[in-house]
Amino acid sequence: MGRTGQVIPGGHLTMGIVFFYLSLLVLLPLSAFVLYASDMSGQDFIRQVTDYRMVHGYLLSFGCALAAAIINAVFGLLLAWVLVRYDFPGKRLMDGLIDLPFALPTAVAGIALTTLYVETGWLGRFFYQLGIPTAFSAVGITIALVFVGIPFVARSVQPVLKDLDGSLEEAAALLGAGKFLTFRKVILPELITPLVSGFALAFSRGIGEYGSVVFIAGNVPFETEIAPLLIMTKLEQFDYQAAAAVAIVMLAMSLLVLLVLNGYQRYRLQRQGA
Amino acid sequence: MEAVTKLAKPVAGSQSRFLKTETIVKWSLILTGAAFLVVMMILPLILIGVEALGKGWNAYLAALNEPFARKALWLTAEATVLSVVSNTIFGLAAAWLLTKFDFRGKTLLGSIIDLPFAVSPVVAGLFFIMLFGRLSPFYDTLQAYHIAVVFAVPGIVLATIFVTLPFIARSIIPVMEGQGRDEEEAAALMGASGWRIFWQITLPNIKWGLMYGIILCTARAMGEFGAVSVVSGHIRGKTNTLPLHIEILYNEYNFTAAFAVSSILVGLAVLVLILRNFVEWRMERKDDHEV
Amino acid sequence: MKYEVELKHIEKSFNGFKAANDASFGVAKGELAGLLGPSGSGKTTLLRMLAGLEKPDKGDILIAGRRVNDLPARERGIGFVFQNYALFRHMTVRDNIAFGLRVQKEDSHKIKVRTDELLELTGLSQVAKRYPLQLSGGQRQRVAFARALAPSPSLLLLDEPFAAIDAKVRKELRSWLREAIHNLGITSLFVTHDQDEAVEVADKIIIVNNGRIEQAGSPLEIYQAPQTPFVADFIGESVKVEDYTQFKGFTAEEKGGSHQGIIRPEFIELAKDEKEISLPLGAERGTVKATYFRGSSVAVDIEVRGQILRAHRSLEKAPLQAGDKALAFIHRIYSLEAGRTRIIENRAKQKESVVI
Numbered sequence: 074m075g076r077t078g079q080v081i082p083g084g085h086l087t088m089g090i091v092f093f094y095l096s097l098l099v100l101l102p103l104s105a106f107v108l109y110a111s112d113m114s115g116q117d118f119i120r121q122v123t124d125y126r127m128v129h130g131y132l133l134s135f136g137c138a139l140a141a142a143i144i145n146a147v148f149g150l151l152l153a154w155v156l157v158r159y160d161f162p163g164k165r166l167m168d169g170l171i172d173l174p175f176a177l178p179t180a181v182a183g184i185a186l187t188t189l190y191v192e193t194g195w196l197g198r199f200f201y202q203l204g205i206p207t208a209f210s211a212v213g214i215t216i217a218l219v220f221v222g223i224p225f226v227a228r229s230v231q232p233v234l235k236d237l238d239g240s241l242e243e244a245a246a247l248l249g250a251g252k253f254l255t256f257r258k259v260i261l262p263e264l265i266t267p268l269v270s271g272f273a274l275a276f277s278r279g280i281g282e283y284g285s286v287v288f289i290a291g292n293v294p295f296e297t298e299i300a301p302l303l304i305m306t307k308l309e310q311f312d313y314q315a316a317a318a319v320a321i322v323m324l325a326m327s328l329l330v331l332l333v334l335n336g337y338q339r340y341r342l343q344r345q346g347a
Numbered sequence: 348m349e350a351v352t353k354l355a356k357p358v359a360g361s362q363s364r365f366l367k368t369e370t371i372v373k374w375s376l377i378l379t380g381a382a383f384l385v386v387m388m389i390l391p392l393i394l395i396g397v398e399a400l401g402k403g404w405n406a407y408l409a410a411l412n413e414p415f416a417r418k419a420l421w422l423t424a425e426a427t428v429l430s431v432v433s434n435t436i437f438g439l440a441a442a443w444l445l446t447k448f449d450f451r452g453k454t455l456l457g458s459i460i461d462l463p464f465a466v467s468p469v470v471a472g473l474f475f476i477m478l479f480g481r482l483s484p485f486y487d488t489l490q491a492y493h494i495a496v497v498f499a500v501p502g503i504v505l506a507t508i509f510v511t512l513p514f515i516a517r518s519i520i521p522v523m524e525g526q527g528r529d530e531e532e533a534a535a536l537m538g539a540s541g542w543r544i545f546w547q548i549t550l551p552n553i554k555w556g557l558m559y560g561i562i563l564c565t566a567r568a569m570g571e572f573g574a575v576s577v578v579s580g581h582i583r584g585k586t587n588t589l590p591l592h593i594e595i596l597y598n599e600y601n602f603t604a605a606f607a608v609s610s611i612l613v614g615l616a617v618l619v620l621i622l623r624n625f626v627e628w629r630m631e632r633k634d635d636h637e638v
Numbered sequence: 639m640k641y642e643v644e645l646k647h648i649e650k651s652f653n654g655f656k657a658a659n660d661a662s663f664g665v666a667k668g669e670l671a672g673l674l675g676p677s678g679s680g681k682t683t684l685l686r687m688l689a690g691l692e693k694p695d696k697g698d699i700l701i702a703g704r705r706v707n708d709l710p711a712r713e714r715g716i717g718f719v720f721q722n723y724a725l726f727r728h729m730t731v732r733d734n735i736a737f738g739l740r741v742q743k744e745d746s747h748k749i750k751v752r753t754d755e756l757l758e759l760t761g762l763s764q765v766a767k768r769y770p771l772q773l774s775g776g777q778r779q780r781v782a783f784a785r786a787l788a789p790s791p792s793l794l795l796l797d798e799p800f801a802a803i804d805a806k807v808r809k810e811l812r813s814w815l816r817e818a819i820h821n822l823g824i825t826s827l828f829v830t831h832d833q834d835e836a837v838e839v840a841d842k843i844i845i846v847n848n849g850r851i852e853q854a855g856s857p858l859e860i861y862q863a864p865q866t867p868f869v870a871d872f873i874g875e876s877v878k879v880e881d882y883t884q885f886k887g888f889t890a891e892e893k894g895g896s897h898q899g900i901i902r903p904e905f906i907e908l909a910k911d912e913k914e915i916s917l918p919l920g921a922e923r924g925t926v927k928a929t930y931f932r933g934s935s936v937a938v939d940i941e942v943r944g945q946i947l948r949a950h951r952s953l954e955k956a957p958l959q960a961g962d963k964a965l966a967f968i969h970r971i972y973s974l975e976a977g978r979t980r981i982i983e984n985r986a987k988q989k990e991s992v993v994i
Binding site for chain 1: 376377379380381383386387389394436441444448465466469470476477478540544545563567591593594597606612619621623
């Protein structure tokens with residue numbers, strides 16, 4: 074292995090295991106997909122991805138994921154703040170509950186949320202009275218994605234807020250800044266990086282999320298048919314080309330989100346010269 | 348000043364009197380957060396319980412005792428155990444490789460490990476369809492030997508492993524990174540074998556990190572839906588995992604049974620959360636000791 | 639005496655740990671005072687209470703004669719330099735310095751003029767557009783200093799201002815800071831655990847131990863007339879002896895009780911033989927145990943009557959080596975009796991002066 078004088082054994086063995094495993098389980102399936110996708114002619118691809126039903130699908134996924142990620146940024150920050158800064162009864166429970174979406178199978182969450190938000194559901198009835206159809210609509214999809222995404226933001230912000238140097242706030246106070254000003258000018262800028270990365274993770278997860286959304290979406294073509302569901306539908310019709318086209322668009326969106334996130338973080342680091 | 352600053356720290360950091368937002372602000376923030384969690388997390392859990400028991404205990408037990416449900420539970424357990432075991436071996440190897448050695452392409456390797464996180468489960472399922480399904484270059488060979496991967500148990504297991512692949516590696520790597528290489532190098536210089544170093548030095552240091560990864564991996568594996576849904580073909584009693592079984596019951600409007608089966612998964616999820624919290628507490632306590 | 643800042647009978651405990659125990663001291667207007675004490679002595683807590691970052695359990699804090707106990711930190715008008723500087727890393731040097739002025743909603747022209755002035759004073763004009771993480775330790779310290787001074791505070795507090803800077807730069811910064819503070823004429827109080835630093839920088843040293851003020855005074859007073867056993871032991875390179883009456887020239891003034899004493903290296907005159915010493919009669923004979931080259935002098939550990947004493951010897955004199963026999967004349971001892979410190983001069987010296 075690269076370094077001279079390396080004394081720790083096991084390099085070749087672990088390298089072998091890791092390469093074999095990743096090749097078999099990640100690279101091989103990925104290349105099978107790439108191989109198939111690259112077989113598609115440019116014309117076919119354009120025809121597939123510009124199909125109105127498809128475009129509607131990704132715009133819906135994209136829009137709902139974006140809306141949910143914004144809501145999550147707000148509530149995730151709030152929950153992280155409350156958990157780090159305050160002491161109150163039930164705090165441990167609150168802290169544990171935030172992770173429920175990581176632990177609860179998405180399908181279970183999906184049917185539970187749907188039952189809650191249908192017209193006769195415990196929560197749905199209020200929304201329907203206000204004229205907001207929550208089930209089988211973009212609103213419902215967004216609610217499901219908020220459920221799925223909340224831990225990403227809260228868990229990104231929480232440790233950073235916890236480790237935030239208390240003397241920063243003291244310094245601001247001694248310079249005469251009030252609490253709100255201190256929050257806006259001193260604390261929030263420190264939290265931007267974890268907030269953005271939590272947002273991006275929630276957003277990226279939202280675009281690809283299937284289990285928790287598929288039930289509440291109702292899956293009406295041209296209305297509530299999300300991108301992952303399009304893949305499902307096309308596969309059931311054995312239309313592999315269309316499924317692959319949607320998958321390419323979704324992969325591109327995820328990749329874009331991650332690239333933008335990476336670029337942003339690099340820019341922040343460079344500007345402040347860490 | 349150490350003693351004083353240590354004692355003064357929590358005051359300064361978390362609840363310094365002079366910076367503490369007014370009680371009104373504090374409680375409205377707490378209540379907003381609590382309301383959010385009640386609506387988003389607690390209500391769905393209560394609903395599952397209410398719906399599952401809506402037709403009484405007998406209906407509940409009957410739904411759980413039904414052969415298809417039992418089959419689905421077994422398949423879920425099988426896929427989960429296989430994923431956890433294989434991803435543990437992989438995770439340990441990957442963490443060892445990435446933290447104890449320097450080599451070119453390390454970053455790339457890290458990104459490949461993370462890839463399953465970035466891919467939608469449905470797309471992941473699609474990958475396996477492309478690899479083993481009708482369009483696969485190996486399809487004819489597989490058919491000739493009567494090996495079914497897609498729409499069969501192996502496909503479900505592979506898809507589950509793929510989706511949960513990064514969890515354990517990503518839980519151990521930061522812990523091992525924090526440990527550094529000194530202890531292993533010292534042991535190696537004293538002539539300890541690789542296995543001995545691993546069992547006696549590395550493993551005790553990372554055991555809670557490993558537990559953490561295993562818990563996360565278990566939770567995700569038993570609940571995986573999208574990827575498994577694509578490769579399973581939904582064959583009742585054969586390729587249905589618990590989440591897929593729930594979907595079928597729900598779509599047949601058999602809500603009581605759907606929620607009854609869900610309640611098993613809810614129980615497991617709550618168990619996962621409790622274990623996770625316990626392990627996290629242990630890890631923090633270990634950190635405290637080191638400080 | 640009229641003090642600009644005064645702490646009166648301050649008490650403060652954290653979970654049963656007494657960080658301040660009936661602490662009282664004052665700093666005069668324009669004075670640069672140093673709070674000196676070992677780790678955990680409570681000096682930072684005193685500083686933080688003065689700033690309003692902690693609330694005392696008991697006692698009064700007075701600034702310019704006004705009781706400020708209930709005044710929140712942001713209304714006290716105090717400049718504070720944190721040990722780790724607590725710079726806002728997402729703001730440039732200029733924005734950091736201007737923060738306090740912006741908070742007070744000064745008009746932008748005034749802010750610019752004042753900020754430029756401080757950038758000039760601290761020699762940071764060249765790096766005004768940089769971010770804190772792009773600066774050296776010394777530069778960061780000066781940013782923190784400038785930021786604290788920007789709103790023209792009446793009092794400047796500095797918590798271990800040199801702790802995070804490497805040794806070489808520290809020397810320069812000390813004299814720079816001392817000069818800058820004196821030029822500005824601002825009343826300042828800094829915390830340190832390093833007595834060299836306190837002696838070099840401060841006009842007045844306040845010695846803190848276990849939350850108590852042991853002694854306050856000029857560096858010279860503290861050095862020459864330590865009032866408590868703690869101060870006598872803490873300041874200088876002291877050796878504690880259990881019974882000073884065993885040494886020639888020192889007899890007990892009271893019967894019984896403890897005869898503990900402190901001997902500093904500069905109290906001992908070392909000689910290779912009797913010719914080299916001024917008062918051979920009162921000198922003790924001893925064996926050199928070890929020598930340590932100190933650059934400008936040699937530190938010598940010498941065993942006298944079973945007790946190892948530390949003395950200094952000039953490089954100009956004949957060198958001593960471990961194992962050598964030597965003479966040691968002890969000029970004076972600080973006796974530590976009943977919590978007070980008393981200087982006892984060697985009787986041989988008094989006799990001599992009588993004879994002459």
